Amino acid sequence: xxxxxxTPKHLITATGQxxxxxxxxxxxxxxxxxxxQSLDQGLQFLIQYYNGEERAKGNILERFSAQQFPDLHSELxxxxxxxxxxxxxxxxxSVTSEIFGTSDTQYFGPGTRLTVL
Amino acid sequence: SQQGEEDxxxxxxxxxxxxxxxxxxxxxxxxxxxxxxxxxRGLVHLxxxxxxxxxxxxxxxxxxxxxxxKSSSLLITASRAADTASYFCATADNYGQNFVFGPGTRLSVLx
Numbered sequence: 146x147x148x149x150x151x152t153p154k155h156l157i158t159a160t161g162q163x164x165x166x167x168x169x170x171x172x173x174x175x176x177x178x179x180x181x182q183s184l185d186q187g188l189q190f191l192i193q194y195y196n197g198e199e200r201a202k203g204n205i206l207e208r209f210s211a212q213q214f215p216d217l218h219s220e221l222x223x224x225x226x227x228x229x230x231x232x233x234x235x236x237x238x239s240v241t242s243e244i245f246g247t248s249d250t251q252y253f254g255p256g257t258r259l260t261v262l
Numbered sequence: 263s264q265q266g267e268e269d270x271x272x273x274x275x276x277x278x279x280x281x282x283x284x285x286x287x288x289x290x291x292x293x294x295x296x297x298x299x300x301x302x303r304g305l306v307h308l309x310x311x312x313x314x315x316x317x318x319x320x321x322x323x324x325x326x327x328x329x330x331x332k333s334s335s336l337l338i339t340a341s342r343a344a345d346t347a348s349y350f351c352a353t354a355d356n357y358g359q360n361f362v363f364g365p366g367t368r369l370s371v372l373x
Contacts, residue, residue, distance in 0.1 A: 147304060178361065188305075188350065188363040203361070235304060250295070251361075253304035 148172065149254035151236050157260045163224040166257045170217055170238030176200070177219040178239070178251060179211055183232035194219055226261045233258050268351055268364040276372050281338045283367040285351030286331075294327055295352045296336050299366070305350065308336075341371045 148171035158164055170177050179191040181204075190203035194213035205211075208226075213219045223230060237251035269284045285294070293312045297305040311318045311327045311334065318325045324337040338345055348366040 147306070149304075180363075187365045190361045190363070193361075201361075233302070237305075250307045250310055251305075252307065253297075255304045256302075258302075 147252040147254065149236060149238050149252050151234075151254035151257050153257060154255070155258050155260075157262065158226060159262055160226055160228060162226050162261075163222065164226065164259065166221040166223070166234050166236075166259075168219045168221070168236030168238075168254060170219070170236075171252055174238035174240055174252070175217065176239045176249075177213055177217070178237040179205075179219070179221050180235040180237065181232045182235060182256075183229075186232075188235075191221070223259070228261050231259055231261045268349070268367040270367060271365070272368045272370070274370040274372065275341055277341060277343055279341055281341050281345070281369055281371070283336045283349050283369070285334045285336070285364055287334075287351075287353050287362075288332065289355065291329075291353045291355060293354055294325075294334050295354075296323075296325060296334075297350045297352060297363075298347045299350065300347045308349075338369075341369075343371050343373045345369060346371045 150169045152167045175196045178193045180188055182188045191205040192211050193201040197213050208224050211221045233256045235253050235256045237253045239249040239251045267286050275281050293310055295310045296308040298308055299305045309320045309325050311325050322339045327334045348368045350363045350366045352363045354361050
């Protein structure tokens, strides 16, 4: 158990809908990362938040957005869902040094499996 | 495009043998990390090697990093059936950001 929790575990929805995935980082970790894992695209980094602020952006679509709240939990919002959005969505957390230019071990949650029908 | 590329894509060995996986990347990095993923589950961090390090050990794991060749290798010695999993290398750029995972090597250890 990594200490990172994600809800829900499974989500089945229809095209065009909007869903919210939730992540609680390990106690003490300030950074949260979101990843998408699909069979054809592999594991793709979406976005990182550090202590409530967006810190790095990867291959995140405009239909997707995220935020990190004062209690450090994070939510990933996926809207106008398409069939191709079906994937495993992972959240990870890390301590993250305040010194810019370093990166730390990331601890992954169990993932949310999203199925878009 | 993928920063990290693992090789081979799949590897099948007998229990007790050593398994070697390679990772190549394209740009300058801050560090390189190896992760393991059991089928459909979250990734588990194995080891991190910084750009100024050449070799690192952790239990049965040995990781090397050659920044001149932009490559890394992960060696698992005396493999066990429980080592069956996918192994990913991940890199972060010189700002410690833009994490990129390779497509992974699927390791099968046969009893």
